[in-house]
Amino acid sequence: MSSILEPGITFINKELKGKNIDRIDRRLKNLKDIFFDKTALEKMDPETVVYEVESYFPVEHDIEGGLFYGITYIHPGTVGNEYFMTKGHFHKIRNRGEFYCTLQGEGMLILMDENRNTWAEKMYPGSIHYIKGNTAHRTANTGNTILSFSAFWPSDAGHDYATISEQGFSKILVQRQGKPELISR
Template identity: 40%
Template sequence: MRPEGVVIDAGSGSMSRSSGEYIKRLSEFRGVYADGKALEDLIATQGDLVTYKVVEFREEGSDMFFGTTTMQPGTVGDECFMTRGHYHARPDRGEIYYTQSGEGLLLLQSRSGETRRIEMKPGVCAHIPPDWAHRSINTGDTPLVFVWCTNPDAGHDYGEVAKRGMRELVLKKDGVVTVKPNPRYTS
């Protein structure tokens, strides 16, 4: 392993060197959005759109890895496009997000239900403490691009958020973004 610099395009999230990537499509969010009918209608009329892409840079044996997430703008019903949301499998591992372009919200939630929101806009570096669930939401009209960095053994635990949901929904109607309690959230 050697020191290395990777060039990241702030507008697209592309990286000059990467070790992997994946995409997420609307169909992978069944059960995540509050309005399941709106999701099915959107897929039927617009197709199975890509909502976000993750590109990563990982070196074998390193104590950290990083990458980019590029989220497309859009809504399902009135709910903004978002990531699934997760805790880390290792509850002692945190993460940072550094917004490159676009606009969004980072929803954070502790296991006891405490919530925080951090505005995602160019230049904002968000610290996600260990054992806090986190979900990114694109509230803008252009792609939201952010760089993330964590320990490779942090892992992902999607189960609790998939089962309980998150306490808040981020909605956008007529260009106005609002946050409201999630009526489907279970304590």
């Protein structure tokens, strides 16, 4: 996994020097709810790492007024013909927004409003995505290399995973003739 010591990433403020850093990985066994093709999923190694996240928390969680920063690394791969992707979430405080900035690789940012309208934006190095409040967000790696992107979100936003793990997005992103296509489930 790439790390914060990677050239080009330097934290200046003391709040972010080796402190308040959280690193997690999400494996297929943690993502059973989100992939559509359960038969394909069962044939794969449950320990396969789908993505990793490093997050920086200079203030306490759920405190208004701060900002959090994270870098997500999604490995290339598919489950059936659905691309490796993040769990996806709404914010617990629904109207909180977020920025995503793609660092490397190719992907799609999948977005869904509270009426379950789903659409997607292409991610490529340098692409900047403003995610409005009240919008669920998930990212998928559509390339053959790691997709990494940075994220900036308000410290009181929180994550609501339950809505997505219970109801999913209304569309899924699959590979068709080698290309990504967003289709209704």
